[in-house]
Amino acid sequence: MRVNFVLSEVATGLRRNLTMTVAMVLTTAISLGLMGTGLLIAGMISDMKEIYYDKVQVSVFLADDVTDQQRSAIEQELAGSPEVAGYIYESKDEAYARFQQQFSQQPELVQNTPADALPESFRVELVNPERYEVIAAAFPNGQDGVDQVRDEGDFLDRLFSLLNGARNATIAVAVVQALAALLLISNTIQLAAFNRRNETSIMRLVGASRWYTQLPFILEAALAGLIGALLAIGGLVVTKLLFVDKTLAGPIRAGIIPPVDWGAIAFISPVIAAAGVGLAGIAAYVTLRLYVRL
Amino acid sequence: MIELQHVTKLYPASSRPALDDVSTEIDKGEFVFLIGSSGSGKSTLLRLLLKEDDPTRGTVVVNGKTLNTMSKWQVPKLRRTIGCVFQDFRLLRNRTVAQNVAFALEVINKPQRTIKRVVPEVLEMVGLEGKGNRLPGELSGGEQQRVAIARAFVNRPLVLLADEPTGNLDPETSEGIMLLLERINRTGTTVVMATHDYHIVDSMRRRVIELNGGALTRDQSRGVYGVGR
Structure with a gap:
């Protein structure tokens, strides 16, 4: 050709x-x-x-009036639970810092949010991400210093x-x-x-x-x-x-x-x-x- | 060389057959006039020889190959052994004379070397030496037909089919074209020429095949166009 x-x-x-x-x-x-x-x-x-999915599966948000005793009780329970692969604690300050970083493009939102508006929380990684209900049952909402347990997987x-x-x-x-x-x-x-x-x-x-x-x-x-x-x-x-x-x-x-x-x-x-x-x-x-x- | 056995061609749009049970044989090196009024089936016959169309019934053999059973991809090979000339020349207007002739060789993958050698030769043979760089539009009708003949012959086909090649030309020019076709015929190429030109047919006294309404009505060696003309 x-x-x-x-x-x-x-x-x-x-x-x-x-x-x-x-x-x-x-x-x-x-x-x-x-x-x-x-x-x-x-x-x-x-x-x-x-x-x-690697980071967080379940967040346990703590009530504003949580006592130190309640907080350490929750932490102990998490540490002892066979369902939990790991967890991190996030204080109000850390939560606010993360919020500031996430919404750095929207300064009005950051300005209008008081520094203590965000709750402290335990971020829990489960052995089996599907077993959210077990954690939710262990920490009933509004009791013992827990405000609410949220399945981040559901949101994701x-x-x-x-x-x-x-x-x-x-x-x-x-x-x-x-x-x-x-x-x-x-x-x-x-x-x-x-x-x-x-x-x-x-x-x-x-x-x-x-x-x-x-x-x-x-x-x-x-x-x-x-x-x-x-x-x-x-x-x-x-x-x-x-x-x-x-x-x-x-x-x-x-x-x-x-x-x-x-x-x-x-x-x-x-x-x-x-x-x-x-x-x-x-x-x-x-x-x-x-x-x-x- | 060319053989038709009980060839019938029906077109769906027409109730009358374009060719009606035509049988004939044309030998290698023959010069044959195909005559008949418009619509008598001359062009249909030429189309069947080129396998532009298939017969409805009957067998067509060209250059030893039965066209009925030939597969589509073999058709190009068949056509390389057949040269074609038409009333309307069918030249590429935007290419020079030499390019028009070379085109026929390029598209069948002849080496450039061969093309460079063969094109001037064939142009000289058809009497167009020195006009290779002209465009077809700059030539007379007779010269354009010579280009078309050069293109048809450059590949040394076994058969040359000419469909009213002098139809657009005056008598003197036509005579020149006929001399050229005769010359090509003398090289051993079979020439089949469909024509209405009785002067040419009568003066050349070659084999005449006449079609009438699709049927072969006369096959005469050294024939004339017709009685009473």
Whole structure:
């Protein structure tokens, strides 16, 4: 196969349908960008699960009027319980410091919160995270200096179902966009084949192989897919630099949200590129097979 | 070389067959005129020989290959042994004469070396030496048809199919084209030419196959176009 012949055909084809090519590249880019975002959120969710589920499963918040005796009784019980893998004590001051750090991006909230508003607590890690009820039963709410026992896992489950929802929505939109992109690719290829029907009919007459006739069109679509993928990757990089690293800087530093690191982007980039090139190429091939006589 | 056995071609849109039980044989090196009024089935017959279409019934054999049983991916190979010329030339307007001829070799993967050697040779043969860098639009109709013939012949096909190659040309120019086709025929290439041009048919006295409403009504060696003309 004569490479420069095929490549010049590809370049001519893309230039001739410039507006269609741009539309094709942009929809592909948006679709792949959303797909990448979905993958990054998925990675983030699993990172967050590690951060949170490892740390805390149950919080035992102490009442404001807890006595020293009650506090040490609770601590002893925790230390002696076979269900408890470990625990840490957080004083009012520590709770406030953590609160300040977590909400450093919202200074009004921090200012309007009195330093002693946050309760002291025991943060308990369970041997089996599912056994929350055992701890809840051992420390009835409002008794013996306990204000309330909260299953942080329950809260986290809700948080993660929210994040999972965000991921699924992103991927759903990506799929719809991908459909639009595929239809555009199919249209562009039909148009390109029509524009070059002279060349292709002569090719057929002189006995050019099917591949020789079809390859320029498939490469054309694949190239558009690749450009779309590169734009999508560029978009993810820009999103990381301008949104994740700047706007979410506070929560990331506080350890609430895991950072999106370059490794994650480097990891999904080839996936995006392969998806872009592969889907576009397959769409073109199927179009040529079904709608175009070459 | 070319063999048709009881070939019938029906098109779904038409109740009348385009070809109706046609049987004939054309030997290697023959020059055959295919005549008949418009719609008599000449073009359909040429399409079947190229496997652009399949017959509804009957067998078509070209260059020793039965086209009915040939798979799709073998078709390009078949077409490399057949040259084609049309009334409307079918040249690439944005490529030069030499590029048009070279195109036929490029797309079947001939080495650049061969192309560089063969293209000027064939251009000289068809009488277009020195015009390789012209665009088709700058040439006369006769010269454009010579380019098309050069392209069809550059690969040294066993068979040359010509569908009314002189249909758009004046009588003198047509004569030049016919001389060229005769010359190609003398190299051993079988030439099948569909035509309406009775001057040409009558003056050349070659084999004549006449189709009428899809049926073969006359097959005559050293024939003329028709009685009463």
